[in-house]
Amino acid sequence: MVLNVKQTSVHKKVLIVTYYWPPAGGPGVQRWLKFVKYLPDYGIGPIVYIPENPNYPIIDSSLISEVPDSVTIIKKPISEPYKLAGLFSKKKTKTISKGIITNDNKQSSLEKILLFIRGNFFIPDARKSWIKPSVAFLKDYIQTERIDTVITTGPPHSLHLIGLQLKQKLQMNWFADFRDPWTTIGYHKQLKLTKRAKNKHKQLETDVLRQADHILVTSQVTKDEFMAKTNKPISVITNGYDVNHVAKPELDSQFTLAHIGSLLSKRNPEILWQVLSDLIAENPGFASDFKLNLVGFVSEDVLKLIDSHGLSNYVNKVGYVSHEEAVMFQKKSQVLLLIEIDSPDTRCIIPGKLFEYMISERPIVALGPNGSDIETILRETNTGSYFIYNDYVALKKQIELHYNSFKNGSLHANGIGLQKYSRKALTKSLAELL
The missing domain is CATH 3.40.50.2000 (Glycogen Phosphorylase B;)
Structure with missing residues (x-):
C-alpha cells in the first residue's frame, strides 16, 4: 500500500527502509522520524517503507502527529513469529520483544526455549521473513520512481539484508544506518547462539559493512569497531534532541x-x-x-x-x-x-x-x-x-x-555547545552526505 501525499519541492528522492515508525513508541522510532521531518528543508524528499501490520512492543500514538504531511509512506505486510509464540506464552513473548530478558539463572524452561529459537532459527532476527517480499516489491518501485539512494536502518538488522539484496540487483547508492551494533551488542550473549549461528551473524554483518556504499553509526566507539571490518566510509551522526512544545512545568517539590x-x-x-x-x-x-x-x-x-x-x-x-x-x-x-x-x-x-x-x-x-x-x-x-x-x-x-x-534552591545544569545535537543540525549533516 502506498500513501501518496503532497510533496514539497525537492531535488532528490531517498527511500528509507525502517521497521519502527509511529505509532511505535520507544527510542527506535525517534531517529528517522526526525530525519524525515527535516530532510525536505535541504531539498531531499524522503519516501518511507514500513511494515503494514507490525508487532510493536510499545505503542505511542502521540507520535503520529509528528509525521510530516509531505512524506510518502509505503506499507507492505510482514509476518512475525512473536504472534505465534504469543499463543504459548503471551507474557514472556511480550517481555522478550521489549528487550527485557531475565538473568540466565532465573529463566524458566519456556523462556530458554523461546530465546534459543529466536537466536538460532531467526537470523539475523525475527523480521527476516520481510526480506524476500520487500526486495521483490522495492526493486520495481525504485526503478519506477527513479530513486538512486536507499537507506536501511537497524536493528532489526534484517532490514540491512533488504538493502544488501537490492544493492546486488540495482545500480543504486546504499546507506546502512546502525542505531546499535550488530554482533557485539550485549543481548547477543543471552540468545544462546550456537557456533553456527554466531558465524552466520558475523558473515552477514561483514557482507553489509563491505557492500554498503556508506555506513552511518551513532557513536565513535561503533565507528572504531567497524573500521576494523570494512574500508567503506563511516560517518558518526548521533541521535539528538528536537524542539518540543511541552510547557516548562514547576520543579518537583521533593x-x-x-x-x-x-x-x-x-x-x-x-x-x-x-x-x-x-x-x-x-x-x-x-x-x-x-x-x-x-x-x-x-x-x-x-x-x-x-x-x-x-x-x-x-x-x-x-x-x-x-x-x-x-x-x-x-x-x-x-x-x-x-x-x-x-x-x-x-x-x-x-x-x-x-x-x-x-x-x-x-x-x-x-x-x-x-x-x-x-x-x-x-x-x-x-x-x-x-x-x-x-x-x-x-x-x-x-x-x-x-x-x-x-x-538551597540552586540545583540546575548549565549546558554548553548543545546546538550541534539538535535534530535539524544533525539532519543537515546527513543531507550533506546524501
Whole structure:
C-alpha cells in the first residue's frame, strides 16, 4: 500500500527502509522520524517503507502527529513469529520483544526455549521473513520512481539484508544506518547462539559493512569497531534532541531522581541503590525529601534489588508514558538518571534520551562502563556527571552535592555547545552526505 501525499519541492528522492515508525513508541522510532521531518528543508524528499501490520512492543500514538504531511509512506505486510509464540506464552513473548530478558539463572524452561529459537532459527532476527517480499516489491518501485539512494536502518538488522539484496540487483547508492551494533551488542550473549549461528551473524554483518556504499553509526566507539571490518566510509551522526512544545512545568517539590526509559535486568546498578539507602539511613532530611521516579518498563530483577535495599517506599513506578509525558518528567525532576549496562559491549550505546536530558536544564547522573561515549558527551557539554559501577564514594558525594543544592534552591545544569545535537543540525549533516 502506498500513501501518496503532497510533496514539497525537492531535488532528490531517498527511500528509507525502517521497521519502527509511529505509532511505535520507544527510542527506535525517534531517529528517522526526525530525519524525515527535516530532510525536505535541504531539498531531499524522503519516501518511507514500513511494515503494514507490525508487532510493536510499545505503542505511542502521540507520535503520529509528528509525521510530516509531505512524506510518502509505503506499507507492505510482514509476518512475525512473536504472534505465534504469543499463543504459548503471551507474557514472556511480550517481555522478550521489549528487550527485557531475565538473568540466565532465573529463566524458566519456556523462556530458554523461546530465546534459543529466536537466536538460532531467526537470523539475523525475527523480521527476516520481510526480506524476500520487500526486495521483490522495492526493486520495481525504485526503478519506477527513479530513486538512486536507499537507506536501511537497524536493528532489526534484517532490514540491512533488504538493502544488501537490492544493492546486488540495482545500480543504486546504499546507506546502512546502525542505531546499535550488530554482533557485539550485549543481548547477543543471552540468545544462546550456537557456533553456527554466531558465524552466520558475523558473515552477514561483514557482507553489509563491505557492500554498503556508506555506513552511518551513532557513536565513535561503533565507528572504531567497524573500521576494523570494512574500508567503506563511516560517518558518526548521533541521535539528538528536537524542539518540543511541552510547557516548562514547576520543579518537583521533593528531591526526585528520575529514570526515563526501560530498566532491563542487567541495567541494575546495586551501587546506586546502596548509595541511596545509605543516604536515607544517615540523613533524616534526605529520607524525608527523596523520591525515585521510574518512568518506563522495569524488570522484576531491578525492582527486587531495589526492595532488598529498603527503597520500595521511596519508589514511584510510573510505567510507560507517551513521549510528551516523558519530556514533562525530564523537565520537572530534580536530577535525571541515565543507567547503562556495566559491560565493554555497551561503551558505544548512547541512549536517545541523553540528548533530551541535556536540554532539560536538569543535572544528569550517569552510570556505565569505563570508556563510554556518554562520559565524553557529558563532559564536553557540562550537563552531568559520569560514574563507573565501583565508584561508590564519588557517586555518593555527587548525589549529596545535588541534594544540598536542592535544599538551597540552586540545583540546575548549565549546558554548553548543545546546538550541534539538535535534530535539524544533525539532519543537515546527513543531507550533506546524501
